[in-house]
Amino acid sequence: MSTAPIEFPPPVDSAKEFVGAPTDPDDERIEVGVVIVGGGPAGLACAIRLAQLLAEDEALLESLGEVPIALVEKGRTPGSHLLSGAMMNPSALRKLFPDAAEGDWPTYGTVDKDAVYLLTRRRAFPLRPTPPPFRNHGNHVTSLAQLGRWMAERAEEAGVYLLGETAATKLLVEDGRVVGVRSGDKGRGREGEELPNFEPGSDLIAKATVLCEGTQGHLTGAAIRRFELGSDDPQQWELGVKEVWEVQRPLDRVIHTMGWPLRLGARYREFGGSFIYPMGDDRISLGLVTGLDYRDARFSVHDALQLLKGHPLVAGLIEGAKRVGWGAKTIPSGGYWARPRRLWAPGMAIVGDGAGMVNVPTLKGVHYAMHAGMFAAEAICERLKAGGSCDDLSNYADKVEGSEIDRDTYRSRNMRQPFAKGFLVGGAIANLMEISGGRFPGGRWATHDDATVDVFIGPERDYPKPDGKVTFDKLSSVFLTGNATRDDAPNHIRLQERVPLEVALMWQNMCPAQVYEVPEAELEAARVDGRLDGKREVNLAVIPSNCVQCGAITAKGGRLTPPEGGDGPNYQTT
Ligand SMILES: Cc1cc2nc3c(=O)[nH]c(=O)nc-3n(C[C@H](O)[C@H](O)[C@H](O)COP(=O)(O)OP(=O)(O)OC[C@H]3O[C@@H](n4cnc5c(N)ncnc54)[C@H](O)[C@@H]3O)c2cc1C
Ligand code: SF4
Numbered sequence: 001m002s003t004a005p006i007e008f009p010p011p012v013d014s015a016k017e018f019v020g021a022p023t024d025p026d027d028e029r030i031e032v033g034v035v036i037v038g039g040g041p042a043g044l045a046c047a048i049r050l051a052q053l054l055a056e057d058e059a060l061l062e063s064l065g066e067v068p069i070a071l072v073e074k075g076r077t078p079g080s081h082l083l084s085g086a087m088m089n090p091s092a093l094r095k096l097f098p099d100a101a102e103g104d105w106p107t108y109g110t111v112d113k114d115a116v117y118l119l120t121r122r123r124a125f126p127l128r129p130t131p132p133p134f135r136n137h138g139n140h141v142t143s144l145a146q147l148g149r150w151m152a153e154r155a156e157e158a159g160v161y162l163l164g165e166t167a168a169t170k171l172l173v174e175d176g177r178v179v180g181v182r183s184g185d186k187g188r189g190r191e192g193e194e195l196p197n198f199e200p201g202s203d204l205i206a207k208a209t210v211l212c213e214g215t216q217g218h219l220t221g222a223a224i225r226r227f228e229l230g231s232d233d234p235q236q237w238e239l240g241v242k243e244v245w246e247v248q249r250p251l252d253r254v255i256h257t258m259g260w261p262l263r264l265g266a267r268y269r270e271f272g273g274s275f276i277y278p279m280g281d282d283r284i285s286l287g288l289v290t291g292l293d294y295r296d297a298r299f300s301v302h303d304a305l306q307l308l309k310g311h312p313l314v315a316g317l318i319e320g321a322k323r324v325g326w327g328a329k330t331i332p333s334g335g336y337w338a339r340p341r342r343l344w345a346p347g348m349a350i351v352g353d354g355a356g357m358v359n360v361p362t363l364k365g366v367h368y369a370m371h372a373g374m375f376a377a378e379a380i381c382e383r384l385k386a387g388g389s390c391d392d393l394s395n396y397a398d399k400v401e402g403s404e405i406d407r408d409t410y411r412s413r414n415m416r417q418p419f420a421k422g423f424l425v426g427g428a429i430a431n432l433m434e435i436s437g438g439r440f441p442g443g444r445w446a447t448h449d450d451a452t453v454d455v456f457i458g459p460e461r462d463y464p465k466p467d468g469k470v471t472f473d474k475l476s477s478v479f480l481t482g483n484a485t486r487d488d489a490p491n492h493i494r495l496q497e498r499v500p501l502e503v504a505l506m507w508q509n510m511c512p513a514q515v516y517e518v519p520e521a522e523l524e525a526a527r528v529d530g531r532l533d534g535k536r537e538v539n540l541a542v543i544p545s546n547c548v549q550c551g552a553i554t555a556k557g558g559r560l561t562p563p564e565g566g567d568g569p570n571y572q573t574t
Contacts (some may be wrong), residue, residue: 002295002454002534003500005507005557015225018218019171022179024203032161033064034380035180036071036208037168037219039078041144041366042352043212044151045096046373047071050303051158052380059347060384069160069203072183074167074565083090083242083289083327083574085275087139087254088147089403093369097154097501104149104199107140108279113253116290117313123556124313132434133361134256141254141277141285143244165566168315171219172203173226177346177391181219186564202245208390209348210374215330216551216564216566217354227345234449235329235335236416238242238272241512242287243303244279244325244573245318251278251522259423262290266422270294274308275363276317276354283324283573289363291333291362291419291553292450296458297506297534303329303463306471313521318470320563325574326477328512330551331365332356332500334447336406338412343400344393349376357400359408360416361430365549369403375399399495403465417445451557457534474514478546480568483513485545489567493544495558501526502534503557513548517541 022029034050036043050069054061059070075081092450093105115133117124156162163183170182180203187198211220215237224230255276262270272290279285288305308314322359332338332353339356343349351357352369359365383389399404418441419426432440466473493515495507501523507516522538547560548569554560 002456003502004452004454005503006449006451006555008496008499008503010496010557010559012494014222015326018169018222019173019226020184021174022203022205024469029203029205030540031065032070032204032206033068034068034210034382035204036210037181038212039071039075039162040082040212040214040352040369041146041147041151042214042369042373043210044078044148044155045092046156046210046212046351046372046377046460047155047160047270047527048096048151049374049377051155051160052215052382053377055158057346057385060381063388064207065159067343068469069280070163071155071160072163072166072168072181072204074165074562075568076566076570077149077164078152079145080570081568082144082148083329083571084142084144084289085277085285086144086366087136087143087277088142090138090140090363090366091539092367092374096370105140105429106146107142110138110140111136111254111278115253115255117257119257119313121260121309122309122312124257136254141279143279143573145574154237165287166321167562167565168219171223171226172205177454178209178223179349180209180330184562185567188490191306192490196524207384208297209389210351211348211354211426212351215332215369216554216560220350220354221361223345223348223350228342228344229345229350230343231338233334233447235332235338236447236450236552237292237299238289238333239292239328239330239510239512239550239552240287240289241305241324241328242285242326242574244306245284245286246282246324247284247318247321250281251276251317253544257313260329262423263303264423266425268296268458269420269422270299271419271423271426276314286314289331292552293420293448293453295453295455297455297502297510298458298461300463300509302477302512303461303472306464306466309470323480325473325571325573326407327478327569327571328548330555331363331542332358333416335360335416336409337444338447339409341548346391349379349393349396351376357405357409357473359412361412361434371403371405372400375403381515385569414437414441414445414468417447420448428499450555456506457502457532474512475546478513478548481571483546483548483569485547485567487545489545489564491542492561492563493542493553493558494561495553497540498537500534501536501538503534504538504540507540507553507556510552512550513546515543515546517543
């Protein structure tokens with residue numbers, strides 16, 4: 001019998017701990033019109049669209065006080081915590097900036113050629129014609145970290161107050177309605193004690209609160225529990241690890257691969273693939289994405305990506321090249337059925353990845369996040385104009401329902417689930433779904449919580465030894481992100497630190513940033529007749545300052561909470 005991580009739940013009750021009434025005295029509360037949590041594509045599109053609408057209605061703008069729109073971002077700047085592939089469908093950017101020429105967007109333009117390969121260890125078999133989910137004609141190659149910075153400038157020009165280095169840590173609820181958020185304290189020591197530079201957080205009180213926290217949203221999860229917004233189908237996640245390389249020769253096509261280094265057997269449940277996108281003539285973006293319902297505790301997405309770079313197809317592309325960027329992040333992949341049943345609560349809306357708005361087979365979420373952000377802005381303005389209360393934001397949900405977000409994700413609603421049967425069976429069923437336009441397999445295929453999938457210690461993996469040129473260890477990868485989290489900051493990872501070895505090893509290998517370590521002495525003690533006893537309980541060492549906030553631990557049995565604002569990576573090109 002193997003162990004499922006869910007048997008060791010994190011010591012946290014998010015609906016109680018992270019939701020509560022304002023605590024600042026009335027005269028110390030910061031009053032704003034609308035508060036947006038998260039400066040990703042969803043939050044920035046929401047902020048810019050709101051500013052555009054308020055610019056057309058002076059009376060409404062004035063009614064929202066001195067700070068009509070505030071956007072709270074935990075990264076050093078908007079963009080610092082953004083990471084994506086990213087082939088971006090341009091429909092949302094066109095809608096948001098109708099007067100901007102596409103040539104002025106901070107993207108790397110479109111790419112005409114696509115290629116998809118099924119990999120074995122040495123060979124690459126092209127799949128022709130390119131399967132529809134991998135066709136990217138008209139989409140723009142984008143660095144989300146760069147797009148975020150550009151959109152933040154547009155937002156500030158439009159009058160949005162950006163509060164960078166600020167984590168929203170508590171959802172403020174009074175009389176059953178959301179009235180804002182509380183920002184986190186700064187300057188606490190490892191045990192929570194106040195250091196000389198201590199600054200307490202503040203209550204930000206707003207007429208409407210828009211949660212655009214992206215994947216594994218801290219307040220989003222708490223709000224879904226507090227207001228019972230969740231679906232009966234649990235959300236699932238994939239973890240993506242990405243590198244940016246400065247290359248000698250330009251790449252002329254968008255490449256996706258399936259198969260190796262993921263194992264096809266149903267026993268391992270390794271679902272996913274890689275992407276290789278040209279970023280202009282001298283850079284490529286290279287990443288590997290894997291479902292977090294895999295089973296082998298020795299599997300590591302970071303190390304599988306290092307292995308992938310040794311494949312002749314990839315090695316040729318990065319010959320003589322230099323790695324200039326690295327990062328990791330999760331993607332919600334439960335699809336249509338796993339999205340929250342309701343996208344709003346009185347005074348609050350949930351937008352983008354936080355609401356699971358991702359088309360899984362195409363791995364697209366940027367334009368949905370932006371469209372949904374704009375819908376939330378429009379819905380809030382409609383309510384404010386009609387009398388000032390945002391208690392009923394069902395008009396936001398109606399807009400999402402009538403849009404491409406619902407249409408596209410409904411079409412691929414049962415695409416991810418069959419992969420629980422292994423790559424080959426799952427792939428065959430997913431193909432039938434694609435060919436039939438989403439009609440087969442019909443019905444509602446259940447999703448499952450990644451943490452309920454039991455894990456075991458598989459055979460030793462042949463991950464390459466880091467050479468510092470092509471292959472890297474996790475710590476040098478984290479270093480490249482500009483991560484500057486204090487070593488003595490409070491531990492923001494909640495999890496049980498004494499667990500069976502198979503769970504501990506799974507966390508150690510899953511984390512792309514080397515936050516968890518099973519001490520050597522614990523490993524030795526668990527060795528019986530040369531084999532590791534996965535059931536033996538061990539103490540796990542946790543180094544939270546390495547964390548790049550990818551969110552994987554929340555999917556796999558722990559809980560990521562936001563560290564102090566400004567901590568974590570400072571992504572530039574991801
Ligand atoms: C490896 C990978 C490849 C992908 N490839 C593609 C692709 O090719 N095309 C595509 O369209 N999509 C792709 N996606 C998905 C896409 O990136 C997301 O759907 C999109 O970024 C979602 O936007 P968002 O604004 O909802 O969330 P995010 O982009 O995650 O932004 C959320 C922001 O909120 C901030 N935040 C979160 N919580 C708080 C808090 N409590 N307080 C303050 N700030 C907070 C975060 O720091 C972050 O800046 C990919 C994703 C990954 C990980
Ligand atoms: S500790 Fe941080 S980097 Fe590691 S898996 Fe958890 S969220 Fe990701």
